[in-house]
Amino acid sequence: MCVTNAIWSALLDPHRRAVLDRLRERAYPVGELVEELRWTQPAASKHLKVLRDAGLVRVRKEAQQRIYSIDPGPIAELDAWIAPYRRLWNDRLDALARHLDDNDEKEK
Amino acid sequence: MCVTNAIWSALLDPHRRAVLDRLRERAYPVGELVEELRWTQPAASKHLKVLRDAGLVRVRKEAQQRIYSIDPGPIAELDAWIAPYRRLWNDRLDALARHLDDNDEKEK
DNA sequence: CACGTATATACCTTGACAGGTATATACGTG
DNA sequence: CACGTATATACCTGTCAAGGTATATACGTG
Numbered sequence A, B: 001m002c003v004t005n006a007i008w009s010a011l012l013d014p015h016r017r018a019v020l021d022r023l024r025e026r027a028y029p030v031g032e033l034v035e036e037l038r039w040t041q042p043a044a045s046k047h048l049k050v051l052r053d054a055g056l057v058r059v060r061k062e063a064q065q066r067i068y069s070i071d072p073g074p075i076a077e078l079d080a081w082i083a084p085y086r087r088l089w090n091d092r093l094d095a096l097a098r099h100l101d102d103n104d105e106k107e108k
Numbered sequence C: 001c002a003c004g005t006a007t008a009t010a011c012c013t014t015g016a017c018a019g020g021t022a023t024a025t026a027c028g029t030g
Numbered sequence D: 001c002a003c004g005t006a007t008a009t010a011c012c013t014g015t016c017a018a019g020g021t022a023t024a025t026a027c028g029t030g
Helices: A007-012 A015-025 A030-037 A042-055 A072-108 B005-012 B014-023 B029-037 B041-053 B073-108
Strands: A057-062 A067-070 B057-060 B067-072
Touching: A007 A015, A007 A042, A007 A072, A007 B005, A015 A030, A015 A057, A015 A067, A015 B014, A030 A042, A030 A067, A042 A057, A042 A072, A072 B073, B005 B014, B005 B041, B005 B073, B014 B041, B014 B057, B014 B067, B029 B041, B029 B067, B041 B057
Parallel strands: none
Antiparallel strands: A057 A067, B057 B067
């Protein structure tokens, strides 16, 4: 329903945003993330825990591996949070458009 | 172009998000924000500084008052950051829609 | 069931940040 | 220019998050 602090806080860290970037394409086991993002393994575990607690990722077990995949729900909520602000830059673009139109008129 | 850490970090704090909420409607002098949000005055100054540094608000002087207004630019960038994720929940909704359609078919 | 692999957690240290009090700065007025 | 109002900054303190090392847990295999 709303963007919790846990979600904002999870998204604050660039490393964690980088993971989400990857996970957008496909699911990853922890080990592969450690390699690609050049983390230590414990750091990876901790960041992933934060993302889990915020509901931004899901895990499924596969033998010893944990496969992480993205859960877009919280980001959709973030999108909803932005919604009321959206008209602010739309208005501004409209104003700009009108301004340009006016100039067009004058040039005629 | 991109959502800087300063922007994420500024948006992390609920108090600061509350200010932006207000500023969406109109510009406010600091004093009024202090009242409405029940801050101490120094706290207000500091939060507003964080928002300023992140480019989320602008100030204009008016006698001794500083009038703060919102700058939607960074939030528009946040919107752009979300863009690539958007298809994730659209896809999911599509899948759900297809699923429901299938069930409709079966009921016939 | 001993062992290797994959991941999580405990614990410690360090740095960033929030809130508060006191103080500085800027501006308008008499 | 003394003074009041409006806002910003300095400084201190406590809290919390991040990163690292060491260790625990879970699972599959011989």
